[in-house]
Amino acid sequence: MTPPLSEKELLLMLNNPQTQRQAFGIIVQQYSERLYWQVRRLILNHDDADDVMQNALLKAWNNIGSFRSDSKLSTWLYRIVINESLDFIRRQKNITALSTDNELSGIANTLMADKYFDGDEAQAKLQAAIALLPEVQRTVFNLRYYEDMKYSEISKILNTSEGALKASYHIAVKKISEYFKQHD
Amino acid sequence: MTNEEKIIAEKLGKENPFRVPEGYFDHFAEQFMNELPERQVVVPAHRSRLKVLRPILMAAACLCIAIFSITLYLNRSQDVPEQTPVAAANTVDETYMDEAADYVMLDNADIYACLSE
Numbered sequence: 001m002t003p004p005l006s007e008k009e010l011l012l013m014l015n016n017p018q019t020q021r022q023a024f025g026i027i028v029q030q031y032s033e034r035l036y037w038q039v040r041r042l043i044l045n046h047d048d049a050d051d052v053m054q055n056a057l058l059k060a061w062n063n064i065g066s067f068r069s070d071s072k073l074s075t076w077l078y079r080i081v082i083n084e085s086l087d088f089i090r091r092q093k094n095i096t097a098l099s100t101d102n103e104l105s106g107i108a109n110t111l112m113a114d115k116y117f118d119g120d121e122a123q124a125k126l127q128a129a130i131a132l133l134p135e136v137q138r139t140v141f142n143l144r145y146y147e148d149m150k151y152s153e154i155s156k157i158l159n160t161s162e163g164a165l166k167a168s169y170h171i172a173v174k175k176i177s178e179y180f181k182q183h184d
Numbered sequence: 185m186t187n188e189e190k191i192i193a194e195k196l197g198k199e200n201p202f203r204v205p206e207g208y209f210d211h212f213a214e215q216f217m218n219e220l221p222e223r224q225v226v227v228p229a230h231r232s233r234l235k236v237l238r239p240i241l242m243a244a245a246c247l248c249i250a251i252f253s254i255t256l257y258l259n260r261s262q263d264v265p266e267q268t269p270v271a272a273a274n275t276v277d278e279t280y281m282d283e284a285a286d287y288v289m290l291d292n293a294d295i296y297a298c299l300s301e
Contacts, residue, residue, distance in 0.1 A: 020223070029213040036209070040202050057216060062224045119201025126196045145189075146198060170186070177188035180195060 004030050007073050014064060024061055031074060032057070035081045041142045042085040044107070044131060046116045056084035071156055078157045086135050104128045129179045130172075136160065137172035144169050 005013075005026055013023035032053070039056070040049040060080050067076055107128035111117045117124065130138055139158065143149040151162040151169075158165070185193070 021217075021220075024220075025213065025217045028216055032212050032216075033209050036204075036212075037200065037202070040204075044202075046202075046204060053212075054216065058220070061220060064223070116203045116205070117201055118203050119199075123196055123199075123201045126192070127201065145192075146200070173186060173188045173192065177191045180191065 010073065011069055014067075020064070024064065027060075027073070027077070028057060031077055034074075035077060038078065038142065038147070039081055039085050041127075041130075041146060042082070042138065043088060044111060044127060045114065048088065052084050052088050053081070056081040059084065075153065075156045079159075082139055082157060086139070089135065104132060107131050125183070126176065126180075129176050133172050133175065136165075137168045137175075140165050140169045141172040141176075145173075 010023050010027060013019040013026075035056070036049065036053055039052050040046065043049040043052055060077060063080075067073070104125070105128075108121070108124040111119070111124040111127055112121065119127070130141055133141065136158065140154060143154050143157070144151075151165050154160075154165050155162045
């Protein structure tokens with residue numbers, strides 16, 4: 001098994017039209033799993049997450065020329081993937097508008113019935129509670145809680161100040177813990 | 185880690201409850217690259233020069249209007265004559281000459297004829 005290429009090596013290959021496609025293939029190979037889990041935590045459903053991944057990576061491919069090496073390749077990819085996921089969520093929200101209580105139990109029940117969800121009822125409710133957070137809180141919570149990502153890195157992905165992100169994360173944690181205190 | 189974070193972590197952990205179909209990640213890159221079309225170069229939309237200059241032009245227009253208005257206002261206030269002794273004397277002279285011309289029944293043409301002689 002060949003070791004993963006460094007970002008510098010990948011960028012050199014991307015800048016050469018002869019090796020550009022090959023380089024993008026390596027990028028998909030190296031980053032797709034990490035990116036997929038981020039999408040999946042936002043989208044919840046596998047088929048939708050797969051669609052969002054395909055669209056996001058296609059956008060990355062078509063816009064690879066606009067990538068500036070002043071940010072990390074992974075940051076740029078995360079940004080595209082998260083924006084695509086949030087666009088998808090906004091479109092879905094316009095289609096299904098339910099009350100918060102119905103929504104929470106609805107999302108939890110859907111997850112419990114999903115063959116690609118292995119969690120118990122409490123985990124389904126946690127995912128539902130996260131899904132009902134405003135989009136910035138939801139994204140920050142997922143990146144920080146599940147991926148232990150640094151605020152400085154999240155700040156680059158979401159183009160938001162670290163202070164605002166810390167506040168968003170704190171509010172998100174408080175909302176979720178309060179929900180579980182109430183339902184104990 | 186805050187107290188709230190601890191409550192969530194203790195109760196629910198950080199384990200990923202989601203699963204994917206078997207072999208999904210093994211084939212994802214290969215399948216995606218097989219279906220990937222040739223790159224469509226996205227040309228960033230160039231803003232026309234007029235669009236770029238529009239705010240500057242608008243600011244310049246506002247400045248011109250302001251300068252024009254101030255100049256006009258200052259000129260008007262300067263146009264109102266102050267009655268200096270010389271100006272008053274001139275006014276008196278002109279009034280006197282008009283009355284005198286009326287009295288001798290001279291019109292402008294007669295006066296010019298007189299002056300040319």
